[in-house]
Amino acid sequence: MQYRRFGNTGTEISALGFGCMRFPLLEDGRVNEAEAISMVRRAIDRGVNYIDTAYPYHQGESEKLLGRALQDGYRERTYLATKCPIWLVEEEQDFERFLDEQLDRLQTDHIDFYLLHALDRQRLEKMRALHLADHMVRAREAGKIRHIGFSFHDEVQVFKEIIDETDQWEFCQIQYNYIDRYDQAGDEGIRYAAEKGLGIIVMEPLLGGRLASLSEHVARCFSPDKTPVEHALDFVWNQKEISFLLSGMSSPQQLEDNLVYADRSAAGMLGEEELAAYAKAKEIFDRTSMVDCTGCAYCMPCPFGLNIPELFRAYNRYGVYGESGVREAYEAQTVRSDQCRGCRKCEQICPQGIKVSEVMKKIAALMG
Numbered sequence: 140m141q142y143r144r145f146g147n148t149g150t151e152i153s154a155l156g157f158g159c160m161r162f163p164l165l166e167d168g169r170v171n172e173a174e175a176i177s178m179v180r181r182a183i184d185r186g187v188n189y190i191d192t193a194y195p196y197h198q199g200e201s202e203k204l205l206g207r208a209l210q211d212g213y214r215e216r217t218y219l220a221t222k223c224p225i226w227l228v229e230e231e232q233d234f235e236r237f238l239d240e241q242l243d244r245l246q247t248d249h250i251d252f253y254l255l256h257a258l259d260r261q262r263l264e265k266m267r268a269l270h271l272a273d274h275m276v277r278a279r280e281a282g283k284i285r286h287i288g289f290s291f292h293d294e295v296q297v298f299k300e301i302i303d304e305t306d307q308w309e310f311c312q313i314q315y316n317y318i319d320r321y322d323q324a325g326d327e328g329i330r331y332a333a334e335k336g337l338g339i340i341v342m343e344p345l346l347g348g349r350l351a352s353l354s355e356h357v358a359r360c361f362s363p364d365k366t367p368v369e370h371a372l373d374f375v376w377n378q379k380e381i382s383f384l385l386s387g388m389s390s391p392q393q394l395e396d397n398l399v400y401a402d403r404s405a406a407g408m409l410g411e412e413e414l415a416a417y418a419k420a421k422e423i424f425d426r427t428s429m430v431d432c433t434g435c436a437y438c439m440p441c442p443f444g445l446n447i448p449e450l451f452r453a454y455n456r457y458g459v460y461g462e463s464g465v466r467e468a469y470e471a472q473t474v475r476s477d478q479c480r481g482c483r484k485c486e487q488i489c490p491q492g493i494k495v496s497e498v499m500k501k502i503a504a505l506m507g
């Protein structure tokens with residue numbers, strides 16, 4: 140395993156971190172606990188030393204499962220990260236209440252890396268109003284957390300404002316991949332955070348899995364010597380400012396593949412020709428992408444039964460293959476886009492800022 144310096148935190152972290160948002164599932168939709176635990180332990184045995192979860196992942200089951208996975212000596216062998224669900228924090232004392240609940244779920248007496256989850260403009264205001272940075276510092280002084288950071292979804296100007304909000308930040312977590320270079324924090328945000336000495340974690344290096352199975356138009360940009368996943372991960376590892384990346388792995392095979400890719404990763408590993416291929420791939424991808432959904436499912440459940448990420452997955456296939464390539468998948472949905480009531484509950488939580496109800500109208504108009 141390759142290890143990389145994590146900003147000024149004084150830690151060295153494996154190039155690959157384990158994201159616990161997309162554990163393998165059973166047919167009934169519950170997490171396949173035996174397989175998930177075995178994957179977490181296998182990753183640690185192979186040198187992964189950063190495990191990332193959050194309060195809402197798998198409807199609260201991710202933290203609890205991780206608490207069980209890290210028994211038998213595994214907790215001592217890895218750094219553990221989780222996040223404060225800031226959208227649920229309504230008054231100052233909620234901060235500590237959630238933190239204590241998370242320590243309990245994770246069966247540990249401290250969290251190594253604690254983040255304010257998915258900060259954006261609105262949540263920055265809440266962070267200010269409820270003095271959450273001060274609460275983070277007090278929790279660090281009390282030994283309940285070791286390092287303070289935030290994850291982020293918004294535009295780069297907001298990202299810079301958050302960084303400048305306090306000198307207590309030690310690290311940040313951003314969505315980044317070869318498609319999102321100029322969206323969210325993007326290249327500009329990475330440079331800014333690095334100049335301030337923050338450790339930088341990349342999430343969604345595969346854009347919610349969309350870069351793992353490319354349309355043939357996009358795939359043709361790349362050399363066939365590597366898989367689409369390896370191309371996507373290498374793009375992130377190539378950048379020296381980035382500390383490491385998180386992958387939300389859903390099967391033992393994905394884990395094994397990523398471990399091999401991480402073993403041969405290095406900053407500065409890509410030549411000019413390869414970098415040009417990413418730019419070309421992005422150009423084609425952008426032309427055919429209909430909606431920026433990463434499939435994170437934060438918006439679920441929809442109160443009216445729409446499977447939002449599945450409908451959006453079908454819509455993106457429409458961009459590549461046209462109506463005939465998507466009709467069957469669309470019609471397999473029992474509740475279709477025209478059933479959207481426009482309540483916008485999903486829009487309040489979507490980290491990509493997608494105007495879901497408007498997109499549903501467009502899909503309904505296209506698919507009839």
Ligand code: SF4
Pocket residue numbers: 441442443444445447478479480481482483484485486495496499
């Ligand atoms: S806006 Fe539409 S898709 Fe979103 S939660 Fe409401 S009904 Fe469901």
Ligand code: SF4
Pocket residue numbers: 431432433434435436437438439447448451488489490491492493495
């Ligand atoms: S619509 Fe937004 S919240 Fe829902 S799955 Fe897509 S990116 Fe995630």
